[in-house]
Amino acid sequence: MTTAVNRAVFARVSSPYFPILTAIFVGVMLISNIAATKAVVLFDWLQFDLGPLHVNGLVTDGAFFLFPLSYVIGDVISEVYGFRAMRRTVGAGFVVILLASLCFWLSIKLPPADFYGSQSSFETVLGSVPQIVAAGLAGYVVGELLNSYVLVKMKERAGERRLWVRLITSTVVGEFFDTLVFCSIAATAIGISTWSDFINYVVIGFVWKTLVEIVVMPATYAIVAYLKRAEPSYREALEAGATGTTHVP
Template sequence: MTRRLIPGILAMAAIVVASNILVQFLFGQWLTWGAFTYPFAFLVTDLANRLQGPAAARRVVVAGFLVGLACSLVGTQIAGEFGPLVTWRIAIGSGLAFLTAQMVDVGIFDRLREGRWWRAPLVSTLAGSSLDTAIFFSVAFSGALGFLEPGNDVSWAGEVLPMLGIGPEAPLWMSLAVADWLVKLALALVALVPFRLIVARLTEKVV
């Protein structure tokens, strides 16, 4: 590990730990506070990719994955009001979603790095965020994957309700996924500002 990787690894670790803590606290009916911190993991990955290349970005992602894995393992051992704070399905979904989505982000960013400055971070983050949401919520809450943890009752997530309270009827977990996805899309746009400023500051030119 080179010293140049340390800031990215520390930033990724901080985001992962904060998100694992904040996901325990609700924000309205469809979200948790963790939904507002986790998407910035893609910003960290994209900055590492732009400034140090895809190999460095992948190392930052692996470090974040290991921190997230540790957080999930700790969460499975802490009892909450309705059981463990982190079920095995959530742990599997979280780890699989993070690693897959972040690696896809790295690959797409690298392919688009020679285009307009905003194209690579925006497209890669939108693709990675969409994949992350789809994998996590389906693995963690879909009734079709109940065999992953037979002892974990997630029937509450399958309750059929209007999508986000106003749309067509769908399982509750899909409303949670859509709300999470919409936040990720919004923050992908917001993250372009710090991305541009940080890259320009560190390279002393607009890329």
């Protein structure tokens, strides 16, 4: 029951950083799902055969330069705030991307004005988004949760030591399953129709995302270190853990 008071009352925000990280994560996922509708071939001069794999350039999509950032943010959230916080973030992203897909579908179905001459272009760009969204949702839920789960479980064993090991290991596991699931569903939406291009798409996506994670690891370290110092609850849990009364979440 709510008690009437004669002054303004507001709920406390437990962390000033977690909502920002969640907003950036969800934004990256939303933008990536739209940008990924474009098929991209990089280095089309790169042509060779490797068994059944026929490489004619590196096949990827329009989100290849942005999407790896979601795993960097996911690592930071998992390392500092734990698996439960990452599940909340993944849930928020799921709802927003699903809402975006529904809005795109409704926008396409709405009757266009007589003077609007871009309906077909609008449908071409956003009409494939639902399939990309389905791929993105399936891939990122599986990948991000596996990434977070592996990182947190490794941290429970090693404590604050060997952050680089759990960053790389969790990324390899998460990115592999994310890429495999996403590419399996999204391939036809961006025009991939051969096994060779599909394998190319999966391998390039997985290798690229993993390499990006390794390259930006110094930045990940810096952000994690800053948040561990800045978050009072983390410092308190760390100090309590040192005395044996609790453990870092």
